[in-house]
Amino acid sequence: MSEKLFLITEGEISIQEVVDKVVHRNAGAINTFIGTVRELTKGKKTVYLKYDAYTSMAQKKLAQIGNEIQERWPNSLVAISHRIGHLDVTDIAVVIAVSTPHRADSYEASRYAIERIKEIVPIWKKEHWADGEKWMGDQLEKTPYPTGKPEEEHLND
């Protein structure tokens, strides 16, 4: 287990461990988002996934998201772990935990975190199907970044 609030790891993620990092006497609400490997995407059957990351930068960018949340939602605490390497269907890829004094903020801040992860954190997913494989994220397809940086969400899922 790691004490790091913002962690890229090759090991299995314990939900409880991520949640424990944001427990606080003045938190009444903890929202947790758990991303799991889904079998079916647009009718294609995933056999397994591989995640790659620019680990040091990814941890920095997760920490940046944590800072952004603490500026927007006062008295929040944030922890995020993202797994890389080989993941099977139903395995946990990411756990986000946000604690806040009141519940509405915990939902909003948690949602913000997952959207930002999909915008700025250098992690990549390769889908492996029975009949092929492909790096996801539109890498050779339609979405260039006109400003050189990702400023909006380009991926809906």
Place this chain on the structure above:
Amino acid sequence: MSEKLFLITEGEISIQEVVDKVVHRNAGAINTFIGTVRELTKGKKTVYLKYDAYTSMAQKKLAQIGNEIQERWPNSLVAISHRIGHLDVTDIAVVIAVSTPHRADSYEASRYAIERIKEIVPIWKKEHWADGEKWMGDQLEKTPYPTGKPEEEHLND
């Protein structure tokens, strides 16, 4: 541990156990809401809480919320455990887990669940402070139910 999807329990709630009940091959997202005992509410310091419930009816009403969610958010799975009895600051009172194929639905359905719990599930909280105690929920105060049933949220937290 209990296999029940909708559970009122006097024991500690394991987040992992509740989440395990909604893991599914076609779930890409699991949203979890964890309600913890907060020390400060409106400037008053909670020493501990006691929860009472009409257990059999509360489990039925939690199951009803699960059904409502499955009607509104297709392909969702829902599990909810609520603890009763004596709870200290930072203890977990409730864990809601909702899995859905896509993430936006998991947030919305989880939020719906906690709001509905605060409307229709017969569970009551007694705050114990250093200088007194009180059953919460406005029981002798301002909010009668004009229709005889709770139809909107009367409690904001």
Place this chain on the structure above:
Amino acid sequence: MIKVLFFAELEEIVGARELVIEKSEMTVKDVKEYLKSQFPNLPVDRAMIAVNEEYVEETDIIKANDTVALIPPVSGG
């Protein structure tokens, strides 16, 4: 007989979790009037009424062996 359940603050006011009314049929309204007469301090009109674990209307009929519950405003979560 009709069983009536009390929870939380209502249980403390009544001094019991349940009592029995020796009748074979009453409306919800009848039960409320009966409880008000027996326990003048009980905030009956602030409670919802459940019969056999479902919320009911004032005009609904309660029969022998039904379980009525007074549900004060809930505060779970």
Place this chain on the structure above:
Amino acid sequence: MIKVLFFAELEEIVGARELVIEKSEMTVKDVKEYLKSQFPNLPVDRAMIAVNEEYVEETDIIKANDTVALIPPVSGG
């Protein structure tokens, strides 16, 4: 020297996780042009550029011992 990192599909195209450019100063644009000339199939313009783990603009200056990374559209979560 300037280190350049490649990830995901870009790593597969280049055939290496990193390479070194023997220069002491370049703009981000210079690095991109250099990579395009070396690897005509590399989708350089679809990638963001990070220098020392922060996203940068095309006109930013890269110095010796900096680490440049090509960041193709991310797909974590």
